[in-house]
Amino acid sequence: MIRQNFNADWTVEKGDGNSRMNSFLGNTQTKTVHLPYDAMIHEARTPDTKNGAQTGFYPGGEYIFQKHFTAPQAWQGKPVSLVFEGVYQTALVYLNGWLLTRNVNGYAEFTVEAGPYLKYGADNLLKVIADNSLEPNSRWYTGSGIYRPVRLLVGNKVYLPQDTVRITTREADEGFALLDVTAQVQSASTVTERVTLQQTICREGTAVLTDRQNLLLQPGESRTVSFRYCVDSPALWSPENPNLYTSTMQVLEGEEELDREETG
Known part of the structure; x- marks a missing residue:
């Protein structure tokens, strides 16, 4: 986009x-x-x-x-x-x-x-x-x-509408963190489109988690897609150690990137 x-x-x-x-x-x-x-x-x-x-x-x-x-x-x-x-x-x-x-x-x-x-x-x-x-x-x-x-x-023929990627931390302690990630995917195409939604969680530039979902979208279709992750031994944030993770949501058609949304 x-x-x-x-x-x-x-x-x-x-x-x-x-x-x-x-x-x-x-x-x-x-x-x-x-x-x-x-x-x-x-x-x-x-x-x-x-x-x-x-x-x-x-x-x-x-x-x-x-x-x-x-x-x-x-x-x-x-x-x-x-x-x-x-x-x-x-x-x-x-x-x-x-x-x-x-x-x-x-x-x-x-x-x-x-x-x-x-x-x-x-x-x-x-x-x-x-x-x-x-x-x-x-x-x-x-x-x-x-x-x-x-x-x-x-946008492209399939895209992520503005401000529709949501990340929710359900639980987090030194042992694990449970994350829910949702994204809205919108087709602006007049034909059926096959795309892949790829979600990547990174810390300090290194991928911690990567997941994909293949989607078949009808013309003009809007769909909400959900991911759930468990991160082992997460680096928790504190004033003394302000650790941060980043999320990258990508819409892919083969190897071509149609859209992406970065958070964090």
Whole structure:
């Protein structure tokens, strides 16, 4: 999977809180920024703001973020998504004029599917309206805008969706550790696919455990796969001895790696 930093070369401008159409159309008073970007801190402080001292007398507002980018032809037919780690407060996300989502939790990460709305081999316009005009809405300074990073994800025909590999330590002492590992595997293919899911646990670069499961996935199928391991004489973590293990989950088609997720 391609994981691309999507933070460079955005523009930002002040929106019109009284007219969503004016905010969507935008204006000419824009500046180029790199994310993450807090627009609230650049506002003039005023004792008349409804937020008062809770946000340091900074007013809220509505802000329009835009980014032009080219989607290569090679992406066509692949799952393409955008991950927003945080937009405060309410986010409206548009791609080429299509509304992809409305997210109302300014602290929560969210993902939008972009593939069906892209123009491949051409210019695309991503627009995010960050609306923090509903005041007061917090007991502390929140900031306004896309205040956390954005990532672009381009998957293969079979891939591991974002943040779906889970590792749970059921038991652990000096004798053994019992681990449960689960992963969601998603097919974006239009035909049946045969792949192998390989899980490897390493310590200091040396494999401690390796396991495989062969999968036959129907077109568009999503499946949760589970592994269970017993590690003998594990190197336990403590402040004095902060031992760490790493987990690598791979989706393989023969010897070709379609995707991987590393943890630890």
